Amino acid sequence: MKYKIALLPGDGIGPEVTDAAVKVLQFVAEKIGLDLSYSYHLMGGCSYDANETPLTDATLSACYDSDAVFLGAVGGIKWETLPHHLKPEAALLKLRKSLGLFSNIRPAKVYNALLDASSLRPEVLSGTDLVIFRELTGGIYFGEPRGYDENKGWNTLVYTTEEVERIARKAFEVARQRRGMVTSVDKANVLESSQFWRKVVHQIHKEEFSDIKLNDMYVDNAAMQLVRNPKQFDVILTQNLFGDILSDVAAMITGSLGMLPSASLGEKYALYEPVHGSAPDIAGQNKANPLASIASIGLMFSYSFNLPEIGLAIEKAIEKTLGKNFRTADIYSDGMTLISTTIMRDEVLKSLEEIFEEKNSAVAV
Numbered sequence: 386m387k388y389k390i391a392l393l394p395g396d397g398i399g400p401e402v403t404d405a406a407v408k409v410l411q412f413v414a415e416k417i418g419l420d421l422s423y424s425y426h427l428m429g430g431c432s433y434d435a436n437e438t439p440l441t442d443a444t445l446s447a448c449y450d451s452d453a454v455f456l457g458a459v460g461g462i463k464w465e466t467l468p469h470h471l472k473p474e475a476a477l478l479k480l481r482k483s484l485g486l487f488s489n490i491r492p493a494k495v496y497n498a499l500l501d502a503s504s505l506r507p508e509v510l511s512g513t514d515l516v517i518f519r520e521l522t523g524g525i526y527f528g529e530p531r532g533y534d535e536n537k538g539w540n541t542l543v544y545t546t547e548e549v550e551r552i553a554r555k556a557f558e559v560a561r562q563r564r565g566m567v568t569s570v571d572k573a574n575v576l577e578s579s580q581f582w583r584k585v586v587h588q589i590h591k592e593e594f595s596d597i598k599l600n601d602m603y604v605d606n607a608a609m610q611l612v613r614n615p616k617q618f619d620v621i622l623t624q625n626l627f628g629d630i631l632s633d634v635a636a637m638i639t640g641s642l643g644m645l646p647s648a649s650l651g652e653k654y655a656l657y658e659p660v661h662g663s664a665p666d667i668a669g670q671n672k673a674n675p676l677a678s679i680a681s682i683g684l685m686f687s688y689s690f691n692l693p694e695i696g697l698a699i700e701k702a703i704e705k706t707l708g709k710n711f712r713t714a715d716i717y718s719d720g721m722t723l724i725s726t727t728i729m730r731d732e733v734l735k736s737l738e739e740i741f742e743e744k745n746s747a748v749a750v
């Protein structure tokens with residue numbers, strides 16, 4: 386089986402973290418004899434500079450022609466004043482919508498080695514292992530009508546039965562392989578669209594997933610509970626905008642936005658990207674944390690190549706590297722060894738090599 390990967394490094398630190406991701410992908414593919422082909426494409430501000438559009442048809446068709454897409458990051462100050470439809474962020478939304486990536490998975494796992502890197506107390510964080518299922522192609526991000534004039538601005542929040550059902554199913558299915566709990570986050574005390582969301586989620590739960598423990602939580606409370614006691618969560622299921630906000634909160638539980646990977650899946654296509662943005666302030670300085678990108682490659686192995694054991698090995702390699710006290714600036718604390726993006730990449734590769742060696746010798750015995 387040969388897999389085609391479309392690589393979209395994008396803007397800011399995107400190319401640096403993509404380099405780390407690709408090195409890990411290549412290394413593992415060679416180890417296990419997985420046949421991969423890559424192609425690089427412009428997207429975001431760099432595409433606007435070259436082609437006057439942040440997403441060309443050529444890039445889009447390369448994604449349609451791929452088995453998996455990897456995206457570094459898009460955006461930057463340089464393009465902030467462009468009209469809405471030419472902004473790098475608009476390209477990302479168009480890509481998600483065009484590929485039908487309705488299910489956005491953002492795992493937030495606290496590594497013991499990083500307990501001191503968070504602004505929250507270690508005893509609050511220790512043992513946290515949650516995953517956010519964010520609906521990604523609907524809700525207020527895409528609802529019509531939308532716009533603004535001199536006196537007002539407006540957006541529309543709509544969810545259909547089908548849209549809620551399909552993301553709810555994904556969340557329940559994954560909860561079944563985890564600790565069997567789903568927290569559905571909404572604002573049903575104020576919004577009709579949330580009352581509808583809640584009704585559909587409960588219907589699916591009753592009909593297909595009654596073995597899963599389901600509870601509802603208002604989004605303001607969920608934000609508070611995430612920093613108060615994150616251990617209470619297993620799977621969080623929520624709409625597009627709430628998921629955007631809550632996943633940044635969850636990122637800080639892990640110590641840094643630089644740690645959070647993501648997978649966006651549809652019926653046919655898959656996109657993997659670190660949750661952090663393009664961080665223009667540190668771009669090109671070899672300072673960025675590549676771990677979210679590397680962890681996103683782990684998700685690619687689990688979800689696109691159906692090799693969860695490799696996904697786990699990559700996660701272990703990250704843990705092992707952190708255990709050796711290597712830190713990029715964003716997760717640095719006293720007594721640790723401060724290293725660059727490329728050294729972190731190479732250290733993870735070394736840890737991966739060690740993990741593969743351990744596995745081989747275990748098999749030989």
Ligand code: IPM
Pocket residue numbers: 474477478629660
């Ligand atoms: C994210 C980002 C995007 C979003 C932006 C860049 C459009 O914040 O992936 O969380 O809002 O979805």
Ligand code: MG
Pocket residue numbers: 629630633
């Ligand atoms: Mg966001």
